Amino acid sequence: MDFPTIVFLLMDGVTMGAVYVLLAVALVMVFNVTRIIYVPQGEFVSYTALTLAGFDAGQRPATVWFLIGVGVLAFVLDLLSLRKSVSGFGRRLVSSALLYLILPLVLLLISGFVVGKEVNLVFKIAVSVTIVVALAPGLYRIAFKPIADASPLTLLVAAISLHFVLVGAGLRMFGPEGLRTPAFAGEPMQIGFLMITPQLLWVLGLTVVLIGGLYLFFERTLYGKALRASAISRKGAHLVGISTDLAGSLTLTIAAAIGAVSGVLIGPMTNMKFDSGFLLGLKGFVGAIIGGLAVYPLAAAGAVFIGVLEAFSSFWASAYKEVIVFTLIVPILIWRSVAQPQTEEEVAEE
Amino acid sequence: MKFKQLLIACAAVLGAVGARADINVGVIYSSTGPVSAAGLSMQRTIAILPKTLGGERVNYIGFDDGCDTSTTFKAVRKLVTEDKIDALLGPQCSANSLAIAGFMAQSETPMISMAGSAAIVEPVEGPKKWVFKTPQSETLMASIVVQHMAGAGVKTLGIIAFNDAYGEGWLKEMTKLAGTHNIKIVSVERYERNDSSTTGQVLKTLAANPDAVFIGAAGTPGVLPEAGLVERGYRGKIYQTHGIASEEFLKMGGKNVEGTFVPLAPVLVAEDLPDSHPAKKASLEFVSKYEAIPGAGARSPFAAYLWDGAVLLDAAAKVASKTAKPGTVEFRRALRDALERLKDVNATNGSYTMSPTNHNGLDDRGRVMTQIRNGKWKLAN
Numbered sequence: 019m020d021f022p023t024i025v026f027l028l029m030d031g032v033t034m035g036a037v038y039v040l041l042a043v044a045l046v047m048v049f050n051v052t053r054i055i056y057v058p059q060g061e062f063v064s065y066t067a068l069t070l071a072g073f074d075a076g077q078r079p080a081t082v083w084f085l086i087g088v089g090v091l092a093f094v095l096d097l098l099s100l101r102k103s104v105s106g107f108g109r110r111l112v113s114s115a116l117l118y119l120i121l122p123l124v125l126l127l128i129s130g131f132v133v134g135k136e137v138n139l140v141f142k143i144a145v146s147v148t149i150v151v152a153l154a155p156g157l158y159r160i161a162f163k164p165i166a167d168a169s170p171l172t173l174l175v176a177a178i179s180l181h182f183v184l185v186g187a188g189l190r191m192f193g194p195e196g197l198r199t200p201a202f203a204g205e206p207m208q209i210g211f212l213m214i215t216p217q218l219l220w221v222l223g224l225t226v227v228l229i230g231g232l233y234l235f236f237e238r239t240l241y242g243k244a245l246r247a248s249a250i251s252r253k254g255a256h257l258v259g260i261s262t263d264l265a266g267s268l269t270l271t272i273a274a275a276i277g278a279v280s281g282v283l284i285g286p287m288t289n290m291k292f293d294s295g296f297l298l299g300l301k302g303f304v305g306a307i308i309g310g311l312a313v314y315p316l317a318a319a320g321a322v323f324i325g326v327l328e329a330f331s332s333f334w335a336s337a338y339k340e341v342i343v344f345t346l347i348v349p350i351l352i353w354r355s356v357a358q359p360q361t362e363e364e365v366a367e368e
Numbered sequence: 369m370k371f372k373q374l375l376i377a378c379a380a381v382l383g384a385v386g387a388r389a390d391i392n393v394g395v396i397y398s399s400t401g402p403v404s405a406a407g408l409s410m411q412r413t414i415a416i417l418p419k420t421l422g423g424e425r426v427n428y429i430g431f432d433d434g435c436d437t438s439t440t441f442k443a444v445r446k447l448v449t450e451d452k453i454d455a456l457l458g459p460q461c462s463a464n465s466l467a468i469a470g471f472m473a474q475s476e477t478p479m480i481s482m483a484g485s486a487a488i489v490e491p492v493e494g495p496k497k498w499v500f501k502t503p504q505s506e507t508l509m510a511s512i513v514v515q516h517m518a519g520a521g522v523k524t525l526g527i528i529a530f531n532d533a534y535g536e537g538w539l540k541e542m543t544k545l546a547g548t549h550n551i552k553i554v555s556v557e558r559y560e561r562n563d564s565s566t567t568g569q570v571l572k573t574l575a576a577n578p579d580a581v582f583i584g585a586a587g588t589p590g591v592l593p594e595a596g597l598v599e600r601g602y603r604g605k606i607y608q609t610h611g612i613a614s615e616e617f618l619k620m621g622g623k624n625v626e627g628t629f630v631p632l633a634p635v636l637v638a639e640d641l642p643d644s645h646p647a648k649k650a651s652l653e654f655v656s657k658y659e660a661i662p663g664a665g666a667r668s669p670f671a672a673y674l675w676d677g678a679v680l681l682d683a684a685a686k687v688a689s690k691t692a693k694p695g696t697v698e699f700r701r702a703l704r705d706a707l708e709r710l711k712d713v714n715a716t717n718g719s720y721t722m723s724p725t726n727h728n729g730l731d732d733r734g735r736v737m738t739q740i741r742n743g744k745w746k747l748a749n
Binding site (some may be wrong): 027033 | 400401402403404405531557558559560562563564565566567568569571572575587588589591592614616620
């Protein structure tokens with residue numbers, strides 16, 4: 019194994035690792051705020067890549083229709099539950115209609131405008147990301163809001179069900195074949211023996227920007243602080259007037275946005291299929307486990323490690339690559355359970 | 369209630385009468401699930417299958433099994449006991465075909481599978497006496513690959529294959545055949561269908577620097593390692609399996625798969641075949657009919673497997689209908705015996721000659737070596 023090979027593998031590992039970092043951070047965030055182990059996180063990656071590929075092929079992606087279906091269902095659920103409420107009926111109805119009905123319709127119109135025209139790739143990316151992110155509040159409303167106070171196990175089962183629904187819908191919408199999105203513009207740069215593609219720079223750059231943005235959001239904004247408060251104690255946050263519903267919905271939306279950006283980043287590098295997202299999400303999850311589903315920097319480091327480990331094991335023992343990556347979870351779980359005693363909340367729940 | 373029962377009785381009588389008059393053929397395909405692209409093309413093909421078999425009118429009863437073994441079983445049980453089929457075309461998936469062979473033999477109903485694995489009809493004994501299949505075996509496809517490599521002066525070979533039964537099957541065939549042609553296998557790498565990067569495998573293969581690389585993959589995931597090799601400046605020959613033969617592969621591969629060698633069923637390059645080729649006439653007829661179906665797109669090798677199944681049934685029914693009436697066990701037995709004695713039946717995949725030891729019947733003319741040129745399959749020189 020010579021030096022250039024090591025550098026190539028490192029570069030490949032860090033690129034994939036950066037995507038896993040995004041997914042791991044999203045998983046840790048969702049778990050902290052809502053206690054959901056967010057299995058469908060990977061689906062937002064594949065949905066975005068495939069939606070973008072649909073635009074690229076000159077078709078209106080079926081994701082828009084799915085969005086409208088999810089929106090209508092969420093709105094009906096809101097109507098049914100609002101019936102019982104006394105105050106603020108009109109205001110809540112309007113905001114619900116805006117989020118679940120008007121926004122999807124606007125996106126439907128915009129996507130109709132994008133299709134069949136020579137539009138900038140950046141615009142197509144923006145529309146695809148928005149469509150996928152707009153799914154998140156509706157999915158939270160349908161799948162998680164009614165059982166937001168249930169045990170983590172119940173929430174996990176709901177998350178797994180949602181994963182199956184999304185994969186099934188994905189097969190229906192995008193078909194069984196894999197698609198690739200167009201590469202980002204720019205010529206590869208030659209530095210010594212290294213070929214650095216603009217794709218690589220985009221992946222690393224955007225990952226850093228997103229992580230920085232999240233940091234600022236959680237440290238500097240009121241909503242961010244409210245989410246942190248919910249993460250520390252749901253009951254306490256509720257007592258001081260933070261809406262746990264809003265916290266949950268907002269968290270899942272941010273997670274969807276992170277997933278969507280990952281989808282844009284990874285789309286040109288590999289062929290995405292309707293079910294490709296799950297495996298990506300799972301590897302992000304291994305990273306998140308390294309961080310104990312709690313510590314962001316540790317989860318991020320773990321995710322990069324997974325990426326690099328994957329690259330090197332595909333070189334040394336390609337037949338056992340997945341085995342190596344997923345077996346890693348066993349010693350980590352042992353280490354974590356020895357190193358970290360149960361937290362108070364976990365004890366209280368038992 | 370009485371009236372309803374009466375209606376059901378009437379329907380049953382009518383159904384029985386109908387069954388006696390016509391040949392009933394069950395078709396099991398997988399238009400949902402993991403191989404749905406191929407299954408959809410088969411589903412479409414039912415509409416253009418011959419309206420008579422051996423001069424008798426025929427009803428096709430289609431079922432989608434989603435490539436799921438238990439669904440296949442349910443479907444075939446219904447087809448045999450309720451619809452009283454005389455023969456089955458399908459299933460499309462290998463494991464499912466193997467699973468129902470025993471049931472088909474027990475009910476004495478011949479089946480012609482559209483699945484790839486050679487194990488479905490080899491060796492012909494026990495329940496497999498009732499099983500035939502139209503697609504080429506891996507051995508047949510692998511042999512043309514190795515012959516082509518030897519002819520092109522390839523001495524060292526790198527293999528990158530799926531880490532599952534499909535990749536394993538090809539790896540075995542290639543290892544076996546390469547030895548007899550003095551081709552040395554210098555690297556074997558594996559990857560998953562869902563992998564998003566194959567850099568490690570590509571780098572390792574490049575380090576071994578083989579004269580040619582063989583990629584044992586199916587569908588669009590076959591693009592990934594090939595694109596990696598080409599982007600890193602690999603100059604040798606690249607071979608793929610017939611499992612990648614789809615428009616989506618060509619579209620996604622683009623420039624990166626230009627020049628790739630692919631062993632294919634003759635139907636995909638029907639126009640380029642010499643007039644003497646046994647598959648030419650049948651292929652052109654099939655292609656003109658299939659591509660006329662609205663929304664069907666370009667020809668599919670999988671649709672051609674189903675078509676060939678009907679061609680075989682047609683030839684066998686001509687013989688069987690002389691001795692027995694459709695809908696009876698005698699007819700099914702006669703049909704099986706006739707299938708086994710078919711000789712030189714020209715269809716889209718070549719010329720089928722069955723025997724008591726060979727229930728596939730294709731020979732060396734059953735596949736051709738093609739090369740991707742300008743985003744199209746072309747006969748290789």
